[in-house]
Amino acid sequence: MAIPDRVPPDDPRYRAVVDKRFNKRFSATPDYVRLARSTDDVAAAVGDAVREGRRVVVTSGGHCLEGFVSDPEVKVIIDVSAMKRVAFDAEQDAVVVEAGATVGDTFRALAEGWGVVVPLGEYPGIGTGGHVAGGAFGFLCRQLGLAADYLHAVEVVTVKAAGDPEVVVATRAPSDPNRELWWGLTGAGGGNFGVVTRQWFRSPDAAGRDPATVLPRAPRSMTTFRAEWSWAELDRAAFARLVRNHGAWSEKTAAAESPYASLWTLLALHRAQLGKIVVRGVSTAGDGAVRQIDDFLAALGEGTVAAGNREQAQMSWLQFALDPFPDMFAMPPGGVSTKVKDALLRRRLTDRQIDVAHDYLTSTDHDVMGGMLGMASYGGAINSVVPDATASAQRDAILDLACNAGWLDPRDEAKNLVWVRAFYRDLFADSGGVPVPGDRYAGAFINHPDADLADPALNTSGAPWHTVYFRDGYPRLQRIKARWDPRDVFRHALSIRAPAADE
Numbered sequence: 001m002a003i004p005d006r007v008p009p010d011d012p013r014y015r016a017v018v019d020k021r022f023n024k025r026f027s028a029t030p031d032y033v034r035l036a037r038s039t040d041d042v043a044a045a046v047g048d049a050v051r052e053g054r055r056v057v058v059t060s061g062g063h064c065l066e067g068f069v070s071d072p073e074v075k076v077i078i079d080v081s082a083m084k085r086v087a088f089d090a091e092q093d094a095v096v097v098e099a100g101a102t103v104g105d106t107f108r109a110l111a112e113g114w115g116v117v118v119p120l121g122e123y124p125g126i127g128t129g130g131h132v133a134g135g136a137f138g139f140l141c142r143q144l145g146l147a148a149d150y151l152h153a154v155e156v157v158t159v160k161a162a163g164d165p166e167v168v169v170a171t172r173a174p175s176d177p178n179r180e181l182w183w184g185l186t187g188a189g190g191g192n193f194g195v196v197t198r199q200w201f202r203s204p205d206a207a208g209r210d211p212a213t214v215l216p217r218a219p220r221s222m223t224t225f226r227a228e229w230s231w232a233e234l235d236r237a238a239f240a241r242l243v244r245n246h247g248a249w250s251e252k253t254a255a256a257e258s259p260y261a262s263l264w265t266l267l268a269l270h271r272a273q274l275g276k277i278v279v280r281g282v283s284t285a286g287d288g289a290v291r292q293i294d295d296f297l298a299a300l301g302e303g304t305v306a307a308g309n310r311e312q313a314q315m316s317w318l319q320f321a322l323d324p325f326p327d328m329f330a331m332p333p334g335g336v337s338t339k340v341k342d343a344l345l346r347r348r349l350t351d352r353q354i355d356v357a358h359d360y361l362t363s364t365d366h367d368v369m370g371g372m373l374g375m376a377s378y379g380g381a382i383n384s385v386v387p388d389a390t391a392s393a394q395r396d397a398i399l400d401l402a403c404n405a406g407w408l409d410p411r412d413e414a415k416n417l418v419w420v421r422a423f424y425r426d427l428f429a430d431s432g433g434v435p436v437p438g439d440r441y442a443g444a445f446i447n448h449p450d451a452d453l454a455d456p457a458l459n460t461s462g463a464p465w466h467t468v469y470f471r472d473g474y475p476r477l478q479r480i481k482a483r484w485d486p487r488d489v490f491r492h493a494l495s496i497r498a499p500a501a502d503e
């Protein structure tokens with residue numbers, strides 16, 4: 001097939017690329033888009049853009065939460081989503097996944113082909129090309145760790161100092177001279193060193209060459225549940241007790257050895273305006289799942305209002321993974337605009353923070369229906385990996401917290417941003433408005449990027465944004481940047497910067 005050339009704005013394929021972004025808050029108007037079907041196509045597209053002096057970005061699944069792809073400064077978008085092949089590569093003894101395969105495509109191919117899994121993220125539409133480089137956690141993270149922990153090798157189109165594209169394969173083999181590039185792509189986030197075209201997955205401790213054993217077995221069954229509280233039943237004290245109970249449970253069950261490591265949960269503290277607080281979760285414990293869920297919900301309800309309207313279902317791994325919690329991920333026609341402000345917690349919220357949460361969730365001077373505070377299970381096997389084994393430095397968190405705002409009408413943007421920014425700033429007021437890594441916080445997760453962390457008005461902690469995301473790994477990432485992207489072709493608001501000449 002001929003290499004697809006520049007697709008101009010009047011071509012329907014242009015619109016399909018520009019409009020596929022999940023977060024409608026941002027938009028781009030590139031001069032043209034390129035639809036790549038192979039690594040050679042990507043190299044040609046990158047080479048052309050650099051030669052033409054046009055700012056270029058790549059998109060895979062379009063699920064960026066910030067405007068890194070949908071940026072008015074961007075002149076060329078390379079879309080790799082037609083590159084979707086998933087196969088076993090007998091040379092690397094690993095499963096190779098092209099960067100355009102989504103999380104759902106990959107789960108399906110792994111499960112149907114060999115009954116195995118990589119613990120990718122929660123939403124089937126996410127592209128693996130932008131996802132794995134940010135560490136990537138999902139429903140199975142407490143048992144299996146991050147998806148990046150399984151990254152064995154990666155193929156990347158980089159740009160040399162002279163401007164020519166180069167196709168590089170970097171592996172985790174200690175003897176590989178390109179190993180540092182592999183390391184950078186286990187946690188620096190998408191859009192940094194080049195265009196990822198293929199990723200190979202294999203468990204770090206796998207032996208043998210059988211595709212059915214080089215990766216973890218997929219769960220035999222999934223038990224999902226949902227339960228809720230009505231805000232009308234919860235006064236401030238009952239709310240505080242519920243959130244405290246949840247924190248205590250999360251601390252108690254955080255270890256990889258916990259009998260509850262096979263239970264993953266998400267507590268969604270919606271605005272009182274919406275009327276409900278919802279908890280969802282999933283267990284892979286088979287016959288033991290109901291008991292785990294009973295114990296969890298009993299712990300949450302201790303000394304406060306018990307959760308009501310419990311629903312439960314059992315299904316196969318694949319059935320769940322391809323359509324998880326349909327009520328949670330359902331999108332209105334035209335999609336939503338959103339702002340997500342993430343933090344990784346090492347301990348439960350303090351009583352002061354719970355009070356702040358109550359204030360922001362119940363305040364009537366804010367009309368922000370889509371606002372919420374979410375807390376998802378973290379820890380377990382993620383924390384069994386030493387911090388510098390990959391560039392995903394946070395190996396000591398127990399919860400991933402997010403203050404979220406979502407709206408449909410662009411006119412509602414300003415009030416939603418005011419609310420969500422003030423909420424997050426007040427939650428982390430004890431450390432300059434952001435979760436500075438230390439006793440209580442592990443930092444933040446780069447797959448949920450928040451450009452506010454680089455804004456001195458919103459981050460008054462004195463800790464730069466890159467410390468919050470990469471902790472001690474940043475200088476190493478900077479050296480990788482200088483080596484592999486010396487012209488800073490691949491950049492965005494939170495991309496790795498090469499060290500300054502005097503550093």
Ligand SMILES: Cc1cc2nc3c(=O)[nH]c(=O)nc-3n(C[C@H](O)[C@H](O)[C@H](O)COP(=O)(O)OP(=O)(O)OC[C@H]3O[C@@H](n4cnc5c(N)ncnc54)[C@H](O)[C@@H]3O)c2cc1C
Pocket residue numbers: 022057058059060061062063064065068069080099120121122123125126127128129130131134135136137138189190191192194195196197447448492
């Ligand atoms: C609804 C939703 C649910 C999510 N759930 C999770 C979750 O459970 N776990 C989790 O870890 N994250 C989650 N995320 C975040 C997601 O992992 C990141 O946004 C990820 O970067 C998306 O990748 P993408 O290819 O879909 O996005 P895109 O918007 O296409 O790209 C995102 C970034 O990666 C870069 N990029 C894309 N493709 C490539 C490539 N081939 N090579 C190099 N850089 C590339 C882009 O240039 C951009 O900077 C979620 C996001 C959404 C919107």
